Amino acid sequence: MHVLLILSALVLAYGLRLNWPLAAVDTHQWQQALVRFLVPPLLLLMTAISILLMGPQGQMIWGHTGWTSTLLAASFLVILLIAGLRYTHRAWQTLHQLNHYPCIKLHNQTGRYLNTSTPFIARMGFWKSELVFSQGLLDTFTPEQIAAILVHEQAHQHYRDTFWFFWLGWIHQWTRWLPEAEAIWQELLILRELRADRWAAQRVDGLLLAESLMLMVQSPLWSDALCASFSPAAPQSRIEERIDALLAAPEETAGPSARSWSWILLALLPLLTVPFHH
Template structure:
């Protein structure tokens, strides 16, 4: 019975923590919004996964045969679902990368700098980083003909921000958590918030090397429908967040004192919350 109660307690904590952490305050800094949204999104699924792992490791509760088997079956099913989901996403990512490899790698001149990327011979205006840990720059011929060199440099600086933060890799795993726990409250709202903040962070990275006004003009110029059907390994300049949030990105760029994104992985309270989510694993050594 103890294991079944542990599952119920973990699910209740996951739901309540989501309810208490949403909505993310909009009057704080972009960096604080990022940490709060990421913590609210990641901690509940981690608690559920850690609980499932601990129950499977401890085995079925022999004192309560029926309840022990039920809790073991629920935990096994949840982890099997998670493993199957990420296996599917890996297959989808590899398939997408193979399809993109048929496009040639070209050197693109943007003023004084030269950028290397794969060019898709399509008229749509599009650019993105696609891949996992090591992502490739993918641009369309339509983008190259749509923008001049200065605005192209701004777009490529934004994409360099995605590459610097390894956004395609981290959002691959976050996207899996999104699908795995879509039944939790506010999963989709937090996901859209993270996509927006990811783009703001890449904008702010680009603003270190290009003019913010030029970057804002580029953003306004290339709003278009995405070409990529999978967002798991794609970080695009204009299509990752809903168009209704365009104003927030432009405002962040044109702010008198832009809140620059830092390279810190997280704040102390964020790591504390993650550590608390993993506490079910501590019960394993004390199980009899």
């Protein structure tokens, strides 16, 4: 019976990704994109946890249980744990490398200084991220443009993007086999930047931000989940989307959508099977 639960979860997770099309990218699609990304992997995770909680002994209303499903669930969770440890180790190496760079002031903010001609600025870290910037940024941008870019990076700190995208990146690592995995991940990344742009545009001139974005070189020094950069590596069309959004009329921030988050309940359904095991 547990094997049937596993197969059902796999089919449902795969089907959701196939039949849940990508929406047009705008700043109000953040919650929808996040739920679209999270529901299939959470469904698989909750199924594995439920089977492990029930164990190989006993039976369910619909049939007997056994070791096969329990071993499959345990193996899946072990793979996730190993992927998480490797992902954490790479993140720790990045932060360890970052600690070797000197700290200097930039517009009354302390940041790690990179002596490179490539314009670069980002927030890096976990819950409390650090500002990282290069000499190329100081050489390329005016003080007014740098001040505007700093507000964008403050938005990443406000939303704790480096922390949350570390975990989302871990999920992305073990769900690449699902349909539309890379497309949805890229959608999340661009929506993260659009959200930070909107937050910054409410505090500084949006035109100044758009000009700065056009000047930024598309070759970041880091491109991992610990890095929330003003200008991550992206197709030119995505940069144009951000510029168009900055030049458009300011939008109101969308509130929490109960309809979107109600989909998370679907991912928790496997836990309801635990009481039927005895």
